[in-house]
Amino acid sequence: MRKWNTLCLLLLLLTVLTACGQAQGTEQETEQGTKENPGVAETETGAEAAADTITVSTVAELITVIAPDAHIILKSGDYNFSKLTEEEIESCGGYVNPDALSWGGFSVYNAPGLTLEAEKSGPVRLITEDGYADVMTLTLCDGATLKGLILGHEIEKGVCDADVLQIDTCEDVTVEECVLFGCGANGIWAENADRLTVTKTDIYECTSSIFSLVDTGEAVFDGCRFYDNDGMFFLWGETEALVRDTEIFQNRNPLLEGYSEDVRITFRDCTFRDDPDMGAPEDWPCAVFENCELPAAPAPVSAETAYEGLIQRYRQIVADPDGSSAETAGERCVLTAARDMREWDENPLTTLGYAVEDLSGDGVPELVIGFLPDHSILQYAVYTLVDEQPQVVFEDEKGSLGYLGNGSFHYVVSLTTGMGQGTVSLSQDGAQLLWEDFYFTLDDIFGGGAVAIYHNTTGSLDPAESELTDWTMEYFYAWEPEYENLPMIPFSAAD
Structure with a gap:
């Protein structure tokens, strides 16, 4: 009888445990089924549980x-x-x-x-x-x-x-x-x-x-x-x-x-x-x-070759100033200078020329057009190379440059009644001129009266953008910096 009671208890306990396991599994499934809303994690069963x-x-x-x-x-x-x-x-x-x-x-x-x-x-x-x-x-x-x-x-x-x-x-x-x-x-x-x-x-x-x-x-x-x-x-x-x-x-x-x-x-x-x-x-x-695809390195082009067209254009103007026309400010200045040389019984081909020099120090030579040092310090046009093509840096129908060395120039401009002068230098890439000092007057410099001389560092001719100085006209005229000769090549050598 005791053995029978023991067997019945074991069977009852097994039935209860099985029922509990089924109920727990049902509860887990129900809980998982509700975890589909945003912001609520899903829990997976199995030997390797996935991340929430x-x-x-x-x-x-x-x-x-x-x-x-x-x-x-x-x-x-x-x-x-x-x-x-x-x-x-x-x-x-x-x-x-x-x-x-x-x-x-x-x-x-x-x-x-x-x-x-x-x-x-x-x-x-x-x-x-x-x-x-x-x-x-x-x-x-x-x-x-x-x-x-x-x-x-x-x-x-x-x-x-x-x-x-x-x-x-x-x-x-x-x-x-x-x-x-x-x-x-x-x-x-x-x-x-x-x-x-x-x-x-x-x-x-x-x-x-x-x-x-x-x-x-x-x-x-x-x-x-x-x-x-x-x-x-x-x-x-x-x-x-x-x-x-x-x-x-x-x-x-x-x-x-x-x-x-x-x-x-x-x-x-x-x-x-x-x-x-x-x-x-x-x-x-x-x-x-x-095994990379790289752009082909461009074949190097000498500065003389890159500027060849410009040099020949200026040479044609200088060789025949009376029969030539000019299209740019630089060309017009050189044409006027060549005609003046003819009137003074000078040969424009030997008095005017060009220099190809790296003046900015960036490894790219600039082209300068103007007088040879034995005749004048005036330079009328400056070019540099951008993507191996000439680009204008300076040309001014009323102004000119004089080289000071180290990429700097003295600038002089003639105005309707007055005049201006200052110092400029080439930018690091040689593509533009940067102002250091500029002095100017808009008054009649030949009238004999007092003139107002202004100063700025932008090259502006507007007195409102400048400061009035105490300079006299005599002091203004006396400003003459020390020029440095450029190794100019006469146009006669470009035959």
């Missing part, structure tokens, strides 16, 4: 659900951090910096494994309207992933002083199929961000660099497009990067800036085009180009 997935549709929802290992799906639309209210900012989660939000920036801290992914239904734009706020910052977010997002400053191009994406002290961050656009000082600024991987991502219209890497190793940029940026790449510290299968085009300024001895960057299977200032591969000893 959250769907959001507004910027206010987004800032409340940031957390380590969270997988957040963003529905299409604009997520404008500049539009958040104070109440919405106060409700942000503990992994988002509210101070950054108040400036319109999205800064995530200590959220490793975070994934932000755009829903496939349409574009997802993370933007700010503040040019001094970084659009997004990841700090201590190892293994974070950004996928399919568009990030940028929604402001006028050129007025931004902040980055699009900052990555600080993170490892194994992935940026996939994203678009980072200017305005933005740097498309990506990464510091201590080893094994950063950026794939199939566009970066354009940034004002300082496409990406800046500092103490970041094993960075890989694969299948990207970098274009229309005002700077290219900034590398510093112990940094190593691979740019692979990427189009790099229509960017300005040199290829690399700020690089140190520990920097290494490899371009593999990349296409470069229309990057006029990047320099040649041999200019960058820290860069390696493997």
